[in-house]
Amino acid sequence: MSYDKRFDGREFDGLRPIEAKAGVIPNADGSAYFKIGKTAAYAAVYGPRDLYPKFLKNPQSGVLRCRYNMLPFSGAGDRVRPGGNRRSKEISMIMDNALASVVDLSACPNSVVDVFVELPQTDAGSRCAAICAASMALADAGIPMKDLVAAVAVGRVDDKVVVDLEYAEEAYEDGPVADIPIAYIPSNDKISLLQMDGVISKDMLIEAIEKGKDACKRIIEIQKEALKAKYSEEGEQNE
8 A cells, every 4th residue: 555645735745834933932042933733842042051060060161951841731642741751851862962063152161051942732743843943042042053953854654755744644554654853954964863763764764864854954944034034123123
């Protein structure tokens, strides 16, 4: 049996509708909102500020610290248990690793930049949405960065390579499924996150990664436009 048509009618390399906005949390040093399909993420950045306890301080550079949290009512199925759990800790670490290579904290040793991401609504690709929101929020906070980071889930549904899987595709039962979240840095053509759940051939994996890179380039442009829009509005207000 062949997977001939996606559940929502998209092309196999198509993205779900995306909404992005910067500067959405007034009291944060930087913030952003990123929504893809039915998955939405708010990111808030605080810092650089003193890092405690003191034994965690790095005299050579500041420290990036990410926190990922799905709100209890965010899922379409069972209620998410509030508070930290193994999954949220894992994704927080993944976010750290995906973003650390573009963030330059060498000018602020012994300090920390905290990134808090809350997801009020999730369908699929929550870690990718969180990375996209966090990247925008860091830029909005004025943290020195080599580039923005975009992330998207690619993979396999039956005999097709698809981009930006939705939940119905992740749960597809009529054939094999592989879910592959990637984060991409376009300026140096590097992947800062690559995970995989499922079974996929080498050729399909290579195809999925290339399609994921192309999708991330499209997402990066949306992120940039959201940041430009925020500062254009501020400039008009100050005139």
